[in-house]
Amino acid sequence: MLQERLLRFLSICVLLGIIVFSGLNQQFHIQRKNGSLTAVEPRNSSGGSSSDCGPIPRTLHYTFSSEHAYSNYKEFVSDCLALNPDWQVYLWRDADAERLIKDHYPDFAAKFASYRGDLQKSDAIRYAVLHRFGGVYLDMDVKCLQPLFPRLKSYAAFVDRERWEQSINLFGMPLLMMNSAMGSAPGHPFFKYVLEKLKNMHGHIPLWTTGPKALTGIYYNWLSSQQAKQASAVKVLPSQVFSGSVDQSNPGLWSPCKKYPPEFGSRTPSETERHKLAAELSGFDIDRPDTHRGRDLRRMACASLALTNWRHSLHDNRTVGLHMYLHLGYGFGASRRGPKFNLLTSFPRIKLYSTAAGNTTAPC
Template identity: 35%
Template structure:
């Protein structure tokens, strides 16, 4: 059962006076409990002694709330009992739940959780500010193991907080291990101060969370200097953005009839591969394709080479010559774009408009000359993707969505390599946005908090995406035939695959990403 132990944490040994009454409330309603207070230093010693395997993860956190989130799981696993945030007030004795042999959790108020849950496709969010558990429950080890895979996630909610906790609970093999209550049990008041109960929630409240937000720093209101800077950067953007694709024109170019169609029922795949200066990668790539556990008579290979200086075209012809009859068809195309880029400088922001615009032209050439009516799906794969699960195609198709991508990484379990697949989060178009525009393209730093990449939400099975990458990209071929192409000039400050994903969203087709489905890019 749940032992009568209360765990609370704070940065130092001295808790601010404003929280003293809340701390006293637990002792008043539960006088026979053992109270264990933990400072950050005490938690460090505890983790080092009892959970040394998780110590590197614990020490890697730069945000104190992440250490607190991780430590509360270890405390509940080691000692059991009740964990309560320092801004939680006890309203009544906890006797009604102390006989539980399950982990006791409650949901966050729906009005508070809706944005974060909807963004991640979660049915609800669990509140991690007050939790109860028997000692030694294996669920907490699963939570900690998931945290280890998300140590570098941008958002605390995904790295250690309620989003991760919810995903861990939903994925746990034994759902009978939980007593999940409505928000009224521990969080009857929303951050906005509303005490209105949600429909059907007649739970007797045992505690209340006062949402002090000790770890969250709100954005200050803009000063006159900030407003002036916003106008200046926006003006610079308007004067220097160059040619761009008009939104209305881009939408009008797509046949509206294809947008409302369901995913294809057929299983013919056209694997579309753009390549340039990739002679040494061609044969290994073909070997990797051979490992797909998908019927070869359903697969058509379509390659498009252009502007290579290393004999890629000749190597491609030789490597595919012996494959006739193995696949449904093999098509070799060439498209000379005429761009000459120094590979050592190809990642520079100033190069991206030209570089990615050229790639978009090659992709569109593949659509025009490589896709036919008997192709149900287009599977885009970059030539430098060298390893992927044999069932990757089936798993992408099984999403039931018309556009889907896996998580492309360089190191298994590492951060996302394909940063063109992302979710845009609370992005304000202020001076910070416009100063990140290069060549008419928004190119923020890789660690920008306004973009979630698939590696940031690896606790999820699937998530809707605002933009997609092309290292591996599954698309309903009917969308391509109906005019959904890769913008060759900036569309809403993005280009190529990113702009393709944004345009698809604008047309009502939501791409999805599979954070746990990893493919490997060559590590250079």
């Protein structure tokens, strides 16, 4: 009788164990790599809706068409790797990007294939990489000035922001988000949301279809979405963190200032002129629309640029890196391109997607 009860008890335990394991296997894909099992991603491809995202992993991502990049970038990549010695570093080439999209974002594959230029593909893959693996993405022309952590460690997701003077003078926008520096915990739904919205962006101009203007519009839509209400916040970084400088190569930055008094376009305003400029800006805050009433925002931008002598970068204790605006990927930047070098042989720490599988951490 006792043996019969014991057998029944053991049978129930085994059955419960099977049920629990089956439930876990439904929640996670299990992948065997190098003899170990790794939870890769929840079956819910939206990336989850929990408000508790895990930490951003110590993984740095770069993109380029191949492992042969312009030598202009070598110093910047070297600085970032040296300041973050315990980080994994991945390079996403065109072939790697296509494979990642095919493997894990097949519903985006047709849109990705429709992109004509490298710039659109480079924009799109960074959103997929951050959603899938998490970490920090940087353009290769971002010069690191201090380690990425601890400054960026507390965020579940973040995006860079252009200096307001530049976004006002070039685009008439008080806020323009930059995809030159972004970060995320694995599976944060914002970056999956970006990919979904990119499907509806038509045309072949990167700025509008995959780049900063597209990202900014998608972010504002995200704020009112159901996903945003359930997810950890996306932090828009102050421009001083990565984009404290301005793009001196773009004449659109200073040409609007010609219609204002000379001090607004001066690279070296006198003390009297500086007092006038400061008076113009008194009480003004680009992030407070109530201070914009009755003001010409381009006039404010020109006054602010003149006060910083135009070429001055806004560095402070928040500054992690500096976006250098080399624009080597554009046709107009071709004359500035240096000879190419091999990223993989110059920096053996850099890995490719073939070794990235299984390196994810717990998703949102």
